[in-house]
Each structure stands twice: as structure tokens, then as C-alpha cells.
Amino acid sequence: MAEPVAAPGRGVSPMRIAEINDIASVATEIGAGLRARGHTVDYFYPRLVGAKLHPNIKPITGPIRALDWVDLIRRIRAGRYDLVHIHYAYLGNIGALGGFPYILHCHGTDLRGGTFVTRPLIANAIRQARHVFYSTPDLASWVLPLRPDAEFLPNPIDTAVFAPRTPPSAHRSAWVACALTKVKGAERILRACRLLAERVPDLRIDAFGGGEFTKAFRALPNVTLFARHPRSRLPQIIDEHGIVIGQARLGSAGMAELEAMACGRPVVTWFNERGGYSEPPPFFSAVDGDDIARIVERLANDPAARDRAGDAGRAWVERHHGLERIVDRVEAVAQAIIRGEPVPAAPAA
Template sequence: MRICEINDIASVASDLAEGLRARGHDVTLIRPRLVGGRLPWSVKPVVGPVRAVEWAQIIHTIRSGNFDAVHIHYAYLGMLGVLGKFPYVLHCHGSDVREIRPYTRPMVLRALKEASHVYYATPDLAPFVTKRRPDAEFLPNPVDAGAFRPLSPARESRRVFIACSLTDIKGAPRLLNACRRLADERPDIGFTAIGGGEYTRDFARLPNVRLIPHQLRSQLPRIIANHGVVLGQVLLGVVGMAELEAMACARPVVAWFTHDSAYPEPPPLVRALDGYDIAHAIIRLVDDGDLRQSIGDASRQWVSTHHDAGRAAEVVEMAARQLMSHR
């Protein structure tokens, strides 16, 4: 089949594209520029004309590309299929359905309604998506366990890598509280974090935190390998690609997760919610190399089983074949 993947959220589309190619399909990946994507919602309509030109170009590419199936990532972008009058599979990823704005609400609802099939990437999105599409499916994000693999044993390092962005939605204030506690209680425990979120300056003031600039995805396995513990998001009760890729690198991940029922077996995460619990979970892992290693090994096995890229590609392939049969 000729399949088009549109919009590479958290590298999910590119990983699916590789998985589909491995299954013998011809896959094109389109990465919209999404001009003005970081602007405040109040001024986003200003870039509407520029977006309209880009959307028209994408629609032309799709309609002239003789694709058998189109898989669109991010809810409101499903309007490409609505406006272009071509069938599509829609994939919801988070804020696209969790934080619907007045500007995007009509587009999101229309895109959900007219999609041939709908997936959502994390289990917390179910209430938002299934309200409009009861047939929507949870599709665990594909993790490239070949690229994200253990380059060193977890027991070799006592340093902590903060894998998530330093933002409110990831629970950065709670992570900051834990780092502050440990700066006083255990100044020997060092952290590394990638700067860029709204709490970057707060973390930069701490003596136990080293900030590094945004990294290419290809560099992340090496960075993770230099740390024995990974600290992830602690607000929404889910884990994203950053945490999953760290687990694939056989690292214990401290995070908050509340959706065990979404999987046949719960993930071997070290669960902590507030600054006190996070700090003490980190101390326990830093002080026990064998514990780091055993949880890390179990984490890689769990991700390989439940977030297998080949399995995710197979699921999308089935949706694409079903879409073809109804054209």
C-alpha cells in the first residue's frame, strides 16, 4: 500500500513509517511547518492565511499522490481530510483533545466525526475522545527498542536525568520541589535536565542541576546511558515517549502513572507524586545499584512487549486496509 503519515508528533509518525516500510509498504511522511504553533492562542488566527496556503499544498500532495491510506496526527489537522475530501485515520496525542480552544473546537469535533478511524496515544485521553468517537482505540506509542537500548548498565551511574520538559503540564513544580529537597538533604545526587520549559530558570538556580540545550533525538540514548535513574512527568498520571524511551534504555523511571488497566500488566515504574515522595524514590534508587538494574531490565522488557513498533505498525496497517476496502 501507499500510505501517507502527516505530522510527526514525538517521532510517532516517523517510527510508524519505519515499521510500515519494514512490512513492505511505500510510506511518505509529511511534516507540516505549523507556522505560529508557539504563539499564544489569542493571536494564532493572525497566521491563518499562511496556514491556509500550507494546507492547500498538503491537500494537493495527498490528492495527487494516489495514496491508499492517510494517517493524520493531531486532532485539528484532520480538517485536511475534511477539506480535501479524502478518507483518513486520525491519531490524537494530548493537548489537541485535552485542551480544546474556542478556535480549534469546531475543527477538532468535525475531524473526529469524519475520520474513518480514531486512535489516541495515551490512556488518559479516552474520556475526551470516546465521548465523540466510542469506537476510538488506544494505540500505545511505538518505541524503537533498537535505537533506544542500554549502552551501559544502570548500576554504573548514580546521576539522575530529568527526561520530561520543564513545564507545568509535566509537573515541573513537583520535580523542582524534589530537586530542592535533595540539594539540602543529599547534595551528592546530581541531576541533568534539558532546558527550554517555563521553569528552566528555576532549575538553573539549583546547585545540583546541570542544564543542557535541546538535543537531537539520536543523542538521547547516549545521554540516558550516562545516568542511572530517570525522572519523568508527574502530573497527568501517564507517561510519554520520553519516559518510554528511557525505559527501553533499561533505566528505572520515577513517574506518576494511574492507568494500569490500559495494559495487560502494569508498567514497572517507580511511582511518586509530590516532591517528598519523588525525592525519597530517587534516594532509594541512587543508593541501590542492583535495584536500579533490576527495575531497568524489567522496564525494557515491558516496553518491548507493550510498545513494540512492529505491533503498532501492524495495527495501523489493518486500519489502512479497512479504509481501502471502504473507498
């Protein structure tokens, strides 16, 4: 359930918006917020045939995806939407081909994972969008050369759902919130877990299995791996742990780290994009496995520090990633585009 969002202010006209695709529930959260303000929002989900194939093999699915895009364009035209909000960079070409006014929302892998086939499509989608959002500060270097007016829009966090039910001091255990993959720095987290097995052998560490480092994690005596649960179970899983370990390579916070912080948990992660916010987030930033182990050990032995960090983190998420703030911005940008007016300047993140 999305947190309550204020009704639209004076001068805001009801809009018909099509949300295409959903990455990390961002479209769902924004759409729910817009609906609460009286706007009509419908969701469209591309089939994404072959999404899990190797990037060099994916082009063979092109004809099937083209047919899917044609069908999406037909359905969007039939809906007579004022604006289309597209999530995932290359999918912006649906808007370009359909001739719709569209906002393009970039999320990370859609830019970092580009290939010689998709990069021209991504560039075209970015250039033709009426406005471009990107979800983490590190993506600026990918987007701004093509669109200097692109804007960092923090991902909305449903702080009513992702909320602490118990204090972190009630649990002496750690949760690895990221995938066990190289791109997330799993080898650094693996080293931290090995060190913690020696230094704090009674500290339980849990994680979802999946990724190329799964076998190595499963072999550790202090790590328990679980099958993936429905997203609705995530708040409870986070709340059952006193410490959360996030990605250790990308340098930016994703939804996993932010949702854990909203749950009032201290989050140990590698974060080096402090300039992306007007107020740096209170992560425990760790550059390698030794750092992660040192910080986790200290937090495991200091329940009061876990509570202080958890309170500070949740308050920061409410200030910078609260749903109302994000919906305010999407609504203002959409209204300007529909009216043919310049997009208003963005507030400080």
C-alpha cells in the same frame, strides 16, 4: 534505525499511505515499519505557522495555514494515496476538506490545548475520520465522547536504538526527562531536587533547559542544565544516568518516559492510568515532590534495585510498545478501511 519488522502476512496487499505531520517521531517509526513490509509511505509536513504563539493569538495565522492546507490537499491528490494517516487532531480537517479516507492519530496537547476556535475543528476531524487512535490512556475521556470506537494505540518505541549500553548501576546520577513546565509538574520535580540537595548532596541531576521553571532549576546546587541536543543523542544521554525522572502531573507516560524505560533505566513519574494496559507498567509512581525525592534517594543508594527495575521496564516496553506490534495494528486497520471492511477488534494493549 527502526527495528526489523516482519513481512506482511498472506492476504495483505501493498498500500500507498501518506503520513501527515510527525509527533514524537511516531509517524516516522510507523512509516519505517510499513515500508519494511513493502508498503509505500510518504511524509508531508504542514508548515504550522505560528505554532508557538499564544492559543488566543494563533487564529490570526488562519489564512496562511489555509493556503498551506490547500497545497497539501493538492499534493496528496496527486500522489493517489489509498489512505492518509494524520497526526494532531485539528489537522484531520485536511482529510475532511480533501475528501480522503483518513486515520486520525491524537497525541495529547492537540486535545488538551483546544480553544474556542479549535475545539469545533477538532470535533469535526474526529467525527469524520475512518478510524481514530489516541496515544496515551488518559486521552480516552477527550476522544470517546465523540468517537466511542476510538482506540488506544501505544506509541512505538525503537528498542534497537533506545537500548541500554551500560547498566544503571554503573551511574549514580539522575536525568529529568520532561520539560521544565507547569504542565509536566516541574514545580514538584523542583521540590524533589531541593530535598535531594539536602539528603543526597553528591547526587548529580541533569536536565535540558527550557520552560518557565528553568531559572529556578538553574539556581539549585545539584542541578546542571544543558542546551537541547539532537534527538539522535538521547539514547546516549539517558544511558549516562542511573535514574530517570519523568513528568509529575499528567498521569500518563509519554515518549520520554517510555524511551528511558527502553534504555533499561528505572523511571520515577506520576502514572495513574494502570487500566490502560493489560499489564501495569513498572514505573515508580510518585504523586508529589516528596515522593519523587524519597524514591530517587532509595534508588540512588541501591544499585542492584536500579538494575532490577531497569530490566523489568525494558521487558515491559518490548511487550507493549514494540514496533512490530504497533505496525501490525496500523496495517490491519488500514487494510480494512481500504477494502471497505469493518475495522477488526483491537488486541489488548
